[in-house]
Amino acid sequence: MKNLWNSIVNSIKGIKSWSDFATKANLTIEVIRRIVLYIIAGLFVMLSLTVGLGFGYVSALTNQVAVPSKHEMRTQLQDVNNSTSLYFADKQKVEDLQKTLTGKRVSLDNVSPYLKKAVVATEDSDFYKHSGVEPKSLFRAILSDITGIGTQTGGSTLTQQTVKMQLLSSETTWKRKAVEIFLAMRVDKYFTKDEILEDYLNAATLGRNNKGQNIQGVQAASKGLFGKDAADLNLAESAFVAGLPQSPSIYTPYDNKGKIKKDISLGMKRKNIVLFRMYRDKKISKAEYNEAKNFDLKGDFLKPDKAKNKKIKYGYVYNLLTEQTRTILIKRLAKNDGISYKALKKDKSLYQKYYTQADTELHNKHYRVDSTINKKLYNDLNEQAQGFQDNLGTTHTDNATDPNTGKSIKVKEPVQNGSVLLDNKSGQVLAFVGGLDFKNSQLNHAFDTQRSPGSSIKPLITFGPAIENGMIGSQSMLADFKTKYKKYAPTDYGETIQNRFISARETLEESYNIPSVNLYNYIRQNGVSSKQYMEKMGINLSDDEYKQLGITLGGTATGVTVLQQASAFSTFANKGTHVNPYVVDKITDPTGKVIYQHKHKKKKVFSKETSYIMQNMLHGVVTKGTASALSYESNFSTKNLFGKTGTSNDYRDNWFIGSTDGMTLASWIGYDNFYGNNYNLASNSTDINQELWSRMANAVYKEDPDVMNVHKKFNRPEGVSSYKVDKETGTNTGTIEYNGITSKVNQHTTNSLYYKGQPKNMSYDSFAIGAKPKNYRLFWNNYFGRNNSYGEVKQLGKNSKSAKEIASENGSGRTSGFSNSTNSNQSSEVTTSGDSSTNSNSRGSTNSTTSNGNQETGTGSGNGNNRTSSSNSNGTTMTDESTGNSSGNNSESNTGSSSTSSGSSTNSGNGSSGVMNGLIGGTE
Known part of the structure; x- marks a missing residue:
């Protein structure tokens, strides 16, 4: 190009006559013409390449899209003024979701001719000419989108x-735009212009209409704005x-309350623009234009x-299915x-963004x-719960501050059930109780509130893993004496x-x-x-929580839901296999296509042998x-019923x-x-909760x-x-050696179930987990x-109740007897021998036990701050100033091994968020 220019300059300098000038001018014009042709050719090549790449890109994107059939497109195009329908398992409808848009479909014949002309003139004046896509408008929109100049809605x-x-x-991505073009051309091919309009x-x-509702469709707009x-x-x-x-x-x-805005001038200006476009396109006369423009x-x-x-x-049910379906759609869209x-x-x-889209x-x-x-x-469970609510406990009335208005209000705090x-x-959730009064509280206490599981977690986190690893049998001995792990002293x-x-x-x-604490420390x-077992069962706790003996x-720091437990x-009951629970079985789109079908997910957690032993032990509960x-x-x-309490x-x-074999009810x-x-x-x-459960x-x-x-029956596996x-x-x-004399120990026998492992040999001081030498003596x-x-039974705190009172108020009522699980054939496999002990006088009424165990004082971990002073039912005043999470250091335990202790804390309820912060150890 530089040489070409130099040639032109030199030619001009060499002009000596008009003939030379004419010759040189012709040469220059020819050169310029060629340059222009080269530029045009280059632009054409570039444009062709760009178009080719564009079509290739569109083709690549559309190849990823499932091509809808005519029936599917027709169904979706006509799917207006509808919302999702929710169904019970027996195909009975729960409810249609409340629509965010209100409206009613109307045929084109029942639409004012003025309105049809106005829409076409305003939104797409070439509607009846193009094949679904307007190339010039599309090009203008793309250019506007790239350069940022001009409107971005004209394409x-x-x-x-x-x-x-x-x-x-x-969404406004290039991919969606490409698919939009592809589908628009397909819609134009299959349907008439009037059908599309x-x-x-x-x-x-x-x-919005005069009730503040969002409206969809011209019939709803006509009725909601003008009443016609x-x-x-x-x-x-x-x-x-x-x-x-x-x-x-x-x-x-x-506005959103149905009131006319103070300033509606923008809407009026827009109306006049529409009228002008109708006049410009000769859809109305000038007289009609002026009359409509001046209309009040x-x-x-x-x-x-x-x-x-x-x-x-x-x-x-409505809220639960809406929430879970929305989550499924979010995952699908993403x-x-x-x-x-x-x-x-x-x-x-x-x-x-995806939440809004799915919603x-x-x-x-x-x-x-x-x-x-x-x-x-579902009706049965809720009728029983609501009919029994007056027996659940006191409904407290108090003054509180409304977090939204800041005003003082009277509130009621009833006992809730999940x-x-x-x-x-x-894994199907057949029924649930979300709460006792949906009008007063929409919080779902079965699915959304996280609470301390109390002792109901013991079989899952401690005893199941211990049995699975052959560390104990059903009759293995555990120490229940005064003990302390650093600052943690469970009772x-x-x-x-x-x-x-x-x-x-x-x-x-x-x-x-x-x-239980001694056994958890031991394993x-x-x-x-325990983490590997708990996570497979759907309960996720932090590493710090697992370090706390409580x-x-x-x-727990945050608690668990009723569904999780x-x-x-x-x-x-599933022989050691965990099946993920679920509520949404199937989702069908407007065309009748199933877009989601639940797939069962199973994980082996425990062996069938461990599960049987746990069933057997928990049957005694x-x-x-x-x-x-x-x-x-x-x-x-209740021959084949097993369970666990927790407080x-x-x-x-x-x-x-x-x-039972068929179901679990929590x-x-x-x-x-x-x-x-x-x-x-x-x-x-x-006692109250058990009566509710039984009902x-x-x-x-x-x-x-x-x-x-x-x-x-739960049949006993060969293992x-x-x-x-x-x-x-x-x-x-x-035999053991006692006071220098070898004595035989075999007066009372029973059966102990094991998976892996086996009973230890008789010894003086190594048969009980968590025991100290003085306990053996x-x-x-x-x-x-x-x-x-x-x-x-010894009381370590300020509790003034007797052992008998403690036992009778909280379960089986056992207050005396060396009740080391002497089970009948009906209740379990374990039976005692018929031998009697010559020393039974020392193991009779003196060996008192409480009926149900067992509230610990200051047990467990916790991360909540609860600064409320209160007196518990036992007369012990507790000021909850602790921050919890005082894990302590490893210390010598009863077994002589090191352990991590839990800090003292009491739990603070945080019902509004559905989370219990600072939850602590279970009592029974």
């Missing part, structure tokens, strides 16, 4: 807008409605009115865009959601100690705390991590332990979870303490006995071994006839 035809509203999401007129969002049908709109009214789609929130004359439209608007509130009968749900959760703004889909598209909830069983009925084999229920050795079986039956010190008593507990009342409160056979400190939470009761109150349950809350279980059994399958052991030591019978002296304090 969409009416067909494209209809496709965007009805077939696509509202009708779909547009019914789908367009058109601001779309067919009866005059020219000015038609022009106003036609101008709304560009920016409905700005041009609409009403403001006086035509309707006066404000109130919208009727729709009552929802099944509020908890996956379609190549974004993982895990990554999405980390980006709040991006998550909100809009739910409320404005006619999806169908089929759930697992059995309507009859319950879940789970099908063990499938049994009522701040007591049993002052004796207790079998693993009885520890669960009576829910003693100290033996941790021997390299067994975790075995329910001392029920699901985890069902693992034992309902025959003679802390839930023995169920044996006469239930209207069905957190100061009776803050109370649980019972029971399982019930929790407690106060929300929404406004910072510190209300706790009554001391007899265990619900009886109703389920009456409605459908097959759900419970109470007559199905479970039964050993005859000494009842007092849990070891093989044998006390035991053997008592065994060989000395009258000492072994087996006498």
